[in-house]
Amino acid sequence: MRSDLEIIDEWVQPNIxxxxxxxxxGELLHHLIKNKQVxxxxxxxxxxxxxxxxxxxxPVLEQNIDEGLQNFDDQSFDLVxxxxxxxxxxxxxxxxxxMLRIGKECIITFPNFGHWRSRLHLALKGRMPVSDFLPYxxxxxxxxxxxxxxxxxxxxxxxxxxxxxxxxxxxQLKDHWWIRSMPNLFSETAIFHIxx
Amino acid sequence: xxDVIPADSVGIVTPQIAQFDTPxxxxxxxxxxxxxxxxxxxxxxxxxASNAILICHALSGDHHAAGYHxxxxxxxxxxxxxxxxxxxxxxxxxxxxxLNNLGGCCGSTGPTSINPETGQRWEASFPIVTVEDWVESQxxxxxxxxxxxxxxIVGGSLGGMQVLEWSxxxxxxxxxxxxxxxxPKLSTQNIAFNEVARQSIRRDPDFFxxxxxxxxxxxxNGLGLARMLGxxxxxxxxxxxxxxxxxxxxxxxxxxxxIEFEVESYLRYQGEAFTKRFDANxxxxxxxxxxxxxxxxxxxxxxSAVLSRAQCEFLLVSFTTDWRFSPERSEEIVNALVKxxxxxxxxxxxxxxxxxxxxxxxxxxxxxxxxxxTRVANRLTTEIK
Numbered sequence: 405m406r407s408d409l410e411i412i413d414e415w416v417q418p419n420i421x422x423x424x425x426x427x428x429x430g431e432l433l434h435h436l437i438k439n440k441q442v443x444x445x446x447x448x449x450x451x452x453x454x455x456x457x458x459x460x461x462x463p464v465l466e467q468n469i470d471e472g473l474q475n476f477d478d479q480s481f482d483l484v485x486x487x488x489x490x491x492x493x494x495x496x497x498x499x500x501x502x503m504l505r506i507g508k509e510c511i512i513t514f515p516n517f518g519h520w521r522s523r524l525h526l527a528l529k530g531r532m533p534v535s536d537f538l539p540y541x542x543x544x545x546x547x548x549x550x551x552x553x554x555x556x557x558x559x560x561x562x563x564x565x566x567x568x569x570x571x572x573x574x575x576q577l578k579d580h581w582w583i584r585s586m587p588n589l590f591s592e593t594a595i596f597h598i599x600x
Numbered sequence: 601x602x603d604v605i606p607a608d609s610v611g612i613v614t615p616q617i618a619q620f621d622t623p624x625x626x627x628x629x630x631x632x633x634x635x636x637x638x639x640x641x642x643x644x645x646x647x648x649a650s651n652a653i654l655i656c657h658a659l660s661g662d663h664h665a666a667g668y669h670x671x672x673x674x675x676x677x678x679x680x681x682x683x684x685x686x687x688x689x690x691x692x693x694x695x696x697x698x699l700n701n702l703g704g705c706c707g708s709t710g711p712t713s714i715n716p717e718t719g720q721r722w723e724a725s726f727p728i729v730t731v732e733d734w735v736e737s738q739x740x741x742x743x744x745x746x747x748x749x750x751x752x753i754v755g756g757s758l759g760g761m762q763v764l765e766w767s768x769x770x771x772x773x774x775x776x777x778x779x780x781x782x783x784p785k786l787s788t789q790n791i792a793f794n795e796v797a798r799q800s801i802r803r804d805p806d807f808f809x810x811x812x813x814x815x816x817x818x819x820x821n822g823l824g825l826a827r828m829l830g831x832x833x834x835x836x837x838x839x840x841x842x843x844x845x846x847x848x849x850x851x852x853x854x855x856x857x858x859i860e861f862e863v864e865s866y867l868r869y870q871g872e873a874f875t876k877r878f879d880a881n882x883x884x885x886x887x888x889x890x891x892x893x894x895x896x897x898x899x900x901x902x903x904s905a906v907l908s909r910a911q912c913e914f915l916l917v918s919f920t921t922d923w924r925f926s927p928e929r930s931e932e933i934v935n936a937l938v939k940x941x942x943x944x945x946x947x948x949x950x951x952x953x954x955x956x957x958x959x960x961x962x963x964x965x966x967x968x969x970x971x972x973x974t975r976v977a978n979r980l981t982t983e984i985k
Contacts, residue, residue, distance in 0.1 A: 443941050454945075454947060455967060458947075459971050459974070464945050465934060465938070465944070466948045475931065475935045476935075476938075
């Protein structure tokens with residue numbers, strides 16, 4: 405399993421209700437259902453991903469998150485997850501509000517655009533960074549919002565969202581002391597555990 | 601007519617009849633002292649009788665879901681696209697049962713059958729049956745065939761309602777439920793459509809208050825009209841447009857009430873063809889069963905509360921252009937199941953065919969169905985090992 409997912413796994417309590425937004429092929433959810441006995445559901449619109457989930461027996465619903473999540477009641481889940489997807493939605497700020505309405509807690513992971521390599525790429529080459537982790541060109545990328553570790557922290561502060569804990573990992577998804585001390589510069593993936 | 605039976609067909613099949621002599625109490629308060637159910641089976645029941653799939657039919661369906669009755673048949677069973685060796689409902693893995701519901705007109709006891717108590721045809725006196733009654737009778741058929749638990753129960757439209765009822769009424773008797781293009785209850789508009797269909801039958805002077813056979817008559821106009829209306833609602837605007845557009849019968853307008861547009865001819869043909877194979881009283885009964893179905897009424901309208909009894913895994917499927925049983929209606933079931941903490945997956949299939957899509961072999965639809973059922977089959981084999 406990707407090590408950002410391993411970190412999330414450590415944070416998740418057993419036997420809770422989990423909603424995984426944009427669950428992809430359900431790697432994390434599958435693990436949580438098997439090992440933490442969670443009552444989990446994924447939302448996804450990719451046909452292949454949906455099929456993989458059904459194949460593995462992961463409850464998955466075909467639902468476009470950008471069209472709203474009104475079908476889920478307030479505080480009806482213990483945990484709402486979103487890994488590496490927030491940057492793909494029309495209004496990440498409103499989506500976070502929705503996630504915190506539906507879930508008592510949320511865990512969100514995202515690529516940190518403040519990573520030194522992205523900064524260097526833009527500064528030296530003058531062009532939008534393309535990396536192994538974000539391998540798209542500006543015109544075909546599904547990632548329509550780029551933001552940094554600090555941007556996310558600031559948004560949480562503005563919205564009075566509590567950061568219960570966070571982690572930051574590099575491209576190999578390892579946790580190092582220098583990443584921890586300067587996450588905005590050194591983390592490639594940021595992981596936030598938040599609540600109201 | 602098949603010159604040779606296709607390799608992925610279940611081949612020539614012969615319907616069987618099960619006789620039941622234990623009275624069946626119906627929702628309406630009456631009971632049937634004895635009755636018959638006609639059914640077909642495809643594939644082989646395994647030793648532990650754990651690989652059975654029950655197919656529940658929709659408004660105008662019957663027990664002939666797959667294969668051919670004779671080499672001279674012009675068409676195979678109504679869901680032959682999905683049932684067969686190697687198909688989505690794989691008869692190499694599953695023992696598939698399809699029956700004609702009570703009140704039907706294809707061999708199970710219904711309005712055209714003889715009432716044993718009077719020696720006369722039931723006709724208008726046949727009691728109104730509900731989805732609940734059907735599920736009870738289907739459970740008795742399962743008992744007779746030695747099936748305690750179905751691997752899956754599958755149905756589209758009105759068939760999906762039966763599957764939903766199974767999951768609530770007999771939660772331990774099915775491992776999985778596949779509900780396609782269905783709804784937890786009819787919308788007002790749907791009840792309204794059904795009422796127009798019924799009125800068109802009832803107002804046909806050949807209907808004789810339902811006792812038309814006795815009067816050597818058939819309400820073909822009314823039943824045909826009901827089917828024409830139904831047919832429009834089963835297709836999408838786009839599908840009809842793509843099929844017929846404004847294609848004309850003649851080069852110029854005739855300025856009369858004959859057939860001007862091809863769609864008129866199509867509807868008349870569909871209406872007329874239907875009257876040759878279907879009974880008007882059965883059609884009326886089926887529409888009433890649709891109208892009455894509302895399992896959430898047991899729990900003050902709370903669908904998730906009534907579904908909390910269910911124990912099986914669910915797959916729900918809807919189609920984008922279906923407006924008779926729109927995706928939102930399937931999503932009501934999905935949301936209630938999520939709320940109740942049940943295992944459910946849901947696919948919304950892009951399709952142009954409207955409600956009829958559930959009968960078409962749309963590749964992604966078949967893939968989803970097959971993927972879900974393959975897992976059901978794999979679990980059976982691991983359990984046996």
